[in-house]
Amino acid sequence: MAAKVLGYNLIGIITVTLTILTYNSATDGVWVIVPLIVFCISYYLHKAIISWLRRRIISNHLQTKKKKKEKEDRKREEEWGRYIKQRDQRDFEQIEKHRMERERQEKRMRRKNYKITRWLNKMLLK
Numbered sequence: 001m002a003a004k005v006l007g008y009n010l011i012g013i014i015t016v017t018l019t020i021l022t023y024n025s026a027t028d029g030v031w032v033i034v035p036l037i038v039f040c041i042s043y044y045l046h047k048a049i050i051s052w053l054r055r056r057i058i059s060n061h062l063q064t065k066k067k068k069k070e071k072e073d074r075k076r077e078e079e080w081g082r083y084i085k086q087r088d089q090r091d092f093e094q095i096e097k098h099r100m101e102r103e104r105q106e107k108r109m110r111r112k113n114y115k116i117t118r119w120l121n122k123m124l125l126k
Contacts, residue, residue, distance in 0.1 A: 003050060011042040 019035040 007046040011046055014042055015039045
């Protein structure tokens with residue numbers, strides 16, 4: 001909005017200045033036509049510049065938004081990867097814990113069986 005107002009003020013100043021200059025230096029009738037031509041050229045040039053700036057700002061905004069989304073997606077993927085690794089590590093630790101517990105139980109059972117067989121052998125040999 002400020003750019004429009006500034007542009008219109010600039011167009012008005014240029015038109016008035018050229019009108020005065022043309023009026024002071026030109027022949028009859030030219031000072032009426034030249035400011036209109038200058039005003040039209042300035043106005044359409046101003047519209048083109050404002051349009052270009054809008055497109056530029058919008059495209060920059062969209063690129064920034066896209067980069068931000070890509071960055072968030074990468075961050076989310078990295079967090080997911082860390083979560084998967086931690087989960088796999090916990091699963092591995094639980095599996096290892098159960099394996100160790102089974103080995104302990106097997107050792108206890110072997111000792112118990114050994115004691116029982118030894119006791120039975122003693123009883124049978126007597």
